[in-house]
Amino acid sequence: MYQEPDELLSNSFYKDVVNSLESAGKVIDINPNVISRLKYPRRAIRVSIPVKMDDHSIQVFRGYRVQHNHTLGPFKGGIRYHPAVSLGEVAALASLMTFKNSLLNLPLGGAKGGVQVNPNSLSKMELEALTRRFATEIGPFIGPDKDIPAPDVGTNPETMAWILDTFSLETGYSQTGVVTGKPVEIGGSRGRQSATGLGVVYIVQQALETQAKNISQATIAIQGFGNVGSHVGIEAHAMGAKIVAVSDVQGGIFNPNGINISELFRYLKQNRFVQGFPQTENITNEQLLELEVDVLCPCALESAIHEKNKQNVKAKIIVEGANGPVTPTASEYLSKNNVLVVPDVLANGGGAAVSYFEWVQDISWLFWTEQEVRQKLSDIMVNTFGRVWNFTRKYQSEKDKNNLRSSAMAIALLRLEKAMKLRGQI
Numbered sequence: 001m002y003q004e005p006d007e008l009l010s011n012s013f014y015k016d017v018v019n020s021l022e023s024a025g026k027v028i029d030i031n032p033n034v035i036s037r038l039k040y041p042r043r044a045i046r047v048s049i050p051v052k053m054d055d056h057s058i059q060v061f062r063g064y065r066v067q068h069n070h071t072l073g074p075f076k077g078g079i080r081y082h083p084a085v086s087l088g089e090v091a092a093l094a095s096l097m098t099f100k101n102s103l104l105n106l107p108l109g110g111a112k113g114g115v116q117v118n119p120n121s122l123s124k125m126e127l128e129a130l131t132r133r134f135a136t137e138i139g140p141f142i143g144p145d146k147d148i149p150a151p152d153v154g155t156n157p158e159t160m161a162w163i164l165d166t167f168s169l170e171t172g173y174s175q176t177g178v179v180t181g182k183p184v185e186i187g188g189s190r191g192r193q194s195a196t197g198l199g200v201v202y203i204v205q206q207a208l209e210t211q212a213k214n215i216s217q218a219t220i221a222i223q224g225f226g227n228v229g230s231h232v233g234i235e236a237h238a239m240g241a242k243i244v245a246v247s248d249v250q251g252g253i254f255n256p257n258g259i260n261i262s263e264l265f266r267y268l269k270q271n272r273f274v275q276g277f278p279q280t281e282n283i284t285n286e287q288l289l290e291l292e293v294d295v296l297c298p299c300a301l302e303s304a305i306h307e308k309n310k311q312n313v314k315a316k317i318i319v320e321g322a323n324g325p326v327t328p329t330a331s332e333y334l335s336k337n338n339v340l341v342v343p344d345v346l347a348n349g350g351g352a353a354v355s356y357f358e359w360v361q362d363i364s365w366l367f368w369t370e371q372e373v374r375q376k377l378s379d380i381m382v383n384t385f386g387r388v389w390n391f392t393r394k395y396q397s398e399k400d401k402n403n404l405r406s407s408a409m410a411i412a413l414l415r416l417e418k419a420m421k422l423r424g425q426i
């Protein structure tokens, strides 16, 4: 009998993902062999990354690429640079990518990568050296037809450009399709940078509609003002929503009359953190999660809403911009208490969708306008929300009428089950 490696089992995020998978399998009659296969990643690559630092010392960093499943197409998923990166965390994120891509009907599997490093503590030269060496180490396992990385926490289009360049140098010709989320000038897609945040906002609109509300009258709090959270802010603000609070790793800011997001952007060009922005009151990240708002968007890291603070959440809608920000038990508690929790695999799927669009544009050498990208993104998010909502109405019991998480996972599993059967895997 196959045993889960201790490193995976001891990671609570990984265990949470496996629990969600198992409970979704019970909503519908899924072949148990599908669950058995999907509980374990297909392949986990662990590398050491020696970097010559600016002071000529050598520091060795730990890196991972976990390829979870490729039944539906090439592996696909981001790369995270963060001091807390571990094999268990990367494996959990890789699994979520498999379910997300399946749910969104994309022809892609799931993967994720990570390096245990605080990118803010390295100089640009050191960061480039680290990225290029990591790309060399995982090089034999990635490629436009094999596994396509993208940005995640702590990485950005520049990181992707370095990976693309290193990979192309090693294969001897330029292969822009090896990564997504790269700069537009070297094969990136228009609209990719804002895609995850914009996708979250399309989902916020849909969720509000189910409560007969309109985004132009809604109040929103956003935890995490990075790539995802800042674009949620810009796009929701542009649609007339009142953004009353935002935060970053240092803490948050609050103004009950709404924060001027464009001014905040200008402020952040000179200042690294949001606290100190004029006409706002400082709050903690914990206080932000407990504000009385229509919509709460946790867009930072996993497990922000958990066993101990779940009772204090007052928002009636939570849209998971981050991966895993609400633990499964907290999510179940909130759903049963009439809070609509839109799960990560649906809510932040806009990044995966436009990554797929970018990959398609790269391999066809034909590029789309930003308008086309936004329209196609809206279609995919609205359609997927509708499928999850209708599935919930049809298959969930009265007590689970808000449980979009297990519905989304169940839809993803049904597609994977069909594909596995056709491929003779089960």
Ligand code: NAD
Pocket: 151, 152, 153, 154, 155, 196, 223, 224, 225, 226, 227, 228, 229, 247, 248, 249, 250, 285, 299, 300, 301, 302, 321, 322, 323, 324, 348, 349, 351, 352
């Ligand atoms: P990012 O690094 O650009 O931003 C992260 C933000 O969270 C920053 O503002 C940071 O200061 C803040 N933060 C970090 N630790 C925090 C803490 N402990 N408390 C509060 N805030 C904290 O990362 P990102 O790309 O915006 O990703 C955020 C989340 O969204 C992650 O869970 C990621 O996996 C998920 N996600 C990202 C994408 C994408 O396209 N970038 C796509 C799908 C999902």
